[in-house]
Amino acid sequence: MNLKQLSLMLDLSQTTVSRALNGYPEVSEETRRRVADAAKRHGYRPNPSARRLATGKAGMIGYVMPTGASVDIDPHFVEFLSGLGDYARAHDLDLVLSPADARDEETTYRRIVANKQVDAVYVSAPCHGDKRVALIHQLGMPFIVHGRSEGLDFDYPYLDIDNEAAFHEATRLLVQLGHKRVALINGDDTQTFAIFRERGVRRALAASGIALPPVLLRSVAMTEENGYRAARSLLEQSEAPTGIVCSSLIMALGVVRAVRDLKLTIPGDLSLIAHDDVFPWLKPENFSVPLSTTRSSIRAAGQRIAERLAARISGLETGARGEIWPVDLVVRGSIAGAPV
Amino acid sequence: MNLKQLSLMLDLSQTTVSRALNGYPEVSEETRRRVADAAKRHGYRPNPSARRLATGKAGMIGYVMPTGASVDIDPHFVEFLSGLGDYARAHDLDLVLSPADARDEETTYRRIVANKQVDAVYVSAPCHGDKRVALIHQLGMPFIVHGRSEGLDFDYPYLDIDNEAAFHEATRLLVQLGHKRVALINGDDTQTFAIFRERGVRRALAASGIALPPVLLRSVAMTEENGYRAARSLLEQSEAPTGIVCSSLIMALGVVRAVRDLKLTIPGDLSLIAHDDVFPWLKPENFSVPLSTTRSSIRAAGQRIAERLAARISGLETGARGEIWPVDLVVRGSIAGAPV
Numbered sequence: 001m002n003l004k005q006l007s008l009m010l011d012l013s014q015t016t017v018s019r020a021l022n023g024y025p026e027v028s029e030e031t032r033r034r035v036a037d038a039a040k041r042h043g044y045r046p047n048p049s050a051r052r053l054a055t056g057k058a059g060m061i062g063y064v065m066p067t068g069a070s071v072d073i074d075p076h077f078v079e080f081l082s083g084l085g086d087y088a089r090a091h092d093l094d095l096v097l098s099p100a101d102a103r104d105e106e107t108t109y110r111r112i113v114a115n116k117q118v119d120a121v122y123v124s125a126p127c128h129g130d131k132r133v134a135l136i137h138q139l140g141m142p143f144i145v146h147g148r149s150e151g152l153d154f155d156y157p158y159l160d161i162d163n164e165a166a167f168h169e170a171t172r173l174l175v176q177l178g179h180k181r182v183a184l185i186n187g188d189d190t191q192t193f194a195i196f197r198e199r200g201v202r203r204a205l206a207a208s209g210i211a212l213p214p215v216l217l218r219s220v221a222m223t224e225e226n227g228y229r230a231a232r233s234l235l236e237q238s239e240a241p242t243g244i245v246c247s248s249l250i251m252a253l254g255v256v257r258a259v260r261d262l263k264l265t266i267p268g269d270l271s272l273i274a275h276d277d278v279f280p281w282l283k284p285e286n287f288s289v290p291l292s293t294t295r296s297s298i299r300a301a302g303q304r305i306a307e308r309l310a311a312r313i314s315g316l317e318t319g320a321r322g323e324i325w326p327v328d329l330v331v332r333g334s335i336a337g338a339p340v
Numbered sequence: 341m342n343l344k345q346l347s348l349m350l351d352l353s354q355t356t357v358s359r360a361l362n363g364y365p366e367v368s369e370e371t372r373r374r375v376a377d378a379a380k381r382h383g384y385r386p387n388p389s390a391r392r393l394a395t396g397k398a399g400m401i402g403y404v405m406p407t408g409a410s411v412d413i414d415p416h417f418v419e420f421l422s423g424l425g426d427y428a429r430a431h432d433l434d435l436v437l438s439p440a441d442a443r444d445e446e447t448t449y450r451r452i453v454a455n456k457q458v459d460a461v462y463v464s465a466p467c468h469g470d471k472r473v474a475l476i477h478q479l480g481m482p483f484i485v486h487g488r489s490e491g492l493d494f495d496y497p498y499l500d501i502d503n504e505a506a507f508h509e510a511t512r513l514l515v516q517l518g519h520k521r522v523a524l525i526n527g528d529d530t531q532t533f534a535i536f537r538e539r540g541v542r543r544a545l546a547a548s549g550i551a552l553p554p555v556l557l558r559s560v561a562m563t564e565e566n567g568y569r570a571a572r573s574l575l576e577q578s579e580a581p582t583g584i585v586c587s588s589l590i591m592a593l594g595v596v597r598a599v600r601d602l603k604l605t606i607p608g609d610l611s612l613i614a615h616d617d618v619f620p621w622l623k624p625e626n627f628s629v630p631l632s633t634t635r636s637s638i639r640a641a642g643q644r645i646a647e648r649l650a651a652r653i654s655g656l657e658t659g660a661r662g663e664i665w666p667v668d669l670v671v672r673g674s675i676a677g678a679p680v
Binding site for chain 2: 100117253
C-alpha cells in the first residue's frame, strides 16, 4: 500500500495523511489516530527519503560522544542505546554518534548544528552548570537532557530518575535497621546524579542525627576494581562502616570481593545496597548473597528519550518539561540489622 | 590557518593539498606526508562541511544495529564503539547507527545505501554464509566485516581475531596439565566466532585422542546467569569436567559463583580459562582467583576497523583483504594440574 492508496481509503488528502503520519501539530488528534491505525493495519510505512524531502528533516537523532584515551564509555551506555534504538527503529529514525574530544565537546556540537546533520540531540551525564546544555540551548536545536544540571539560569527539557529519593530511601532503611556508620561509594561527584545521591544519603542520616564524614565517602569511576579498593579502604579502618550504599552494580561486584577477601560476610558484618540500571547480563538477584538495589531501567529511559526527541522534532512537544521517574527500592538478602 | 595559507606555504595548489588531506590515491605518498606534517604542525583542520562538498562524501560510517525486545546488545559493543570513536574523532568521521528489526536487517541496509547516508559500513557478529555480507557486497557500498563468515562464494575485507588458535592453545594447555574432561561454555553457536572456538577446542582435544561429547558443550547467550547455569549443570553431572574453557568474562563470573555454591575450588577442583575482550570495568586479574584468559582488545579492533573504513572510503584500501590478529594466552592462578 502506498500513500495514495492509503489516502483514498481514508478519504483524506495525501498531504493530510502525510502530515498526520509525521506528527504535524495542525492535524487533529482524532485524525492522527485514525491515520496511524489504518497505516498500521495495512502495513503502510512511509519511505524515509520521501518523508525527509517532504518534511525537511534529516530523520536523525544526534549524540556527541566524548572519547579519548582516558575516557571509558561504560556499559550503561549500551543499555541506554538499546532503548533508544528500540524506539528509533519503530519510527525510522537513525542515531548519529559524533565522537568528540572529551576536553572540547563544544566544537563538535557547533559542527553538527551547522551541518544540519541531525534534527535533535540528547545530552547525557550532565554536571553542575553544564556548558553543553547552555550551548545547545543557545544554538537553538531541539534537545533533551538525560539527567539534570543545576545552576543554569534557564529551564530545559529533561528526563531523570529521582536519584536523591532513591539513595535517601536506601539509607533510611539501613538507619532503621540500626546502622550508624553508613558509607557511600559514589560515582564521579562532578556529575549531577552523584551529587543528588550524596544529598539523599546525607539527608537520611541527618534525620537521625548521623553525619557522613569524609572517611565514609568515596567518589570514583564505576569499575569493579574501584569498588574493591573503596570497600577495602573503608572496611580496614578502625571505625569501619556496617552499611554501604553503592552507586553501581559493577562496583558492588568489587565490594563483594573485598568482603570475601577480608573474611567478612554479607549481611552479617556488612549490609549492602547498590543501584541497578537493569543490565540483562548481570543481575543482582544472582549475587552470591542476593543484592538489595535501587532499581531503574536505563533501557526504558533510552526509549523515552527517543520518544520525546521525536515529539520535539515534530513539534508535538515544546517547552522545558522536566520528567522525573521514581526509583524502586528492592530488598533482598544483602541487608540485615546492624551487628552489635 | 586556512587551506589557502597552507597551500601557499607548501607551494602546492589548493586542489592538491585538499586531495592529499582527503587521501586521494593520485597524490604521491611523499606529497601526502609533506602536507599532513605541515597541516599538523600548523594546526590546520579542514572544515568538514567544505570537505564534504569537495569530496562528495557524507563523512559518516554506518552500522546497522539489530534491535527488538529479544535483542540484548552486550557490553562488548560499547568497547568496540569506543575504539571506533577514538579513530573517528581524530578524522572527523561520525557514526550512524541505524536500528533495524533483528529479523529483517535487509530493509535497513537497502535504505542506508539508497539514501547515501553513509560512505561505508561495518558488519559485526557474522554467522555462516552471512546474508548481510552478501547483500552489502552486492549493493556495492564499501564495507568491512568485524569477524568472518564462512560459506560465501566471494572474498571480502575483514578483521578478525584468531578465535580457533586462541581456544586451541587454551585447551592444549589444559590437556598438558593432565585434564581429560574439558568442557566448553560457548556463545551463540550460529556465530562464526563460536564455531571457530569450538573447532579449536575439538582440535586440541583430538590431538590427544580426547573427544568433546555433547554433555561437555554448552552454547548460550553470554550473561552471568547463563554462565552460572551452564557451570552448575556441567559440574553436577557424574562425569564432571575438571577444566572449563569459557567464551566470555561475564559468563566466567557465573562459573565462579557456581563453583562457590557447590563448595568446590578453583583451581583445586576446576581449572578455568575465559576469553577477555579487555573491559576497563572488569578485569580478570581481579577475580577472587586471578583468571587465566585468552586476551584481545576489542577496543583496538574498533580503532582498526575505523581506520580501514576510512582508507576504503578514500580509495587507499581496495580489494578483499583479510586481517587476522593473534590472541594472547595469559596464565594466572585459575589453572592447575588435573585433580587425581
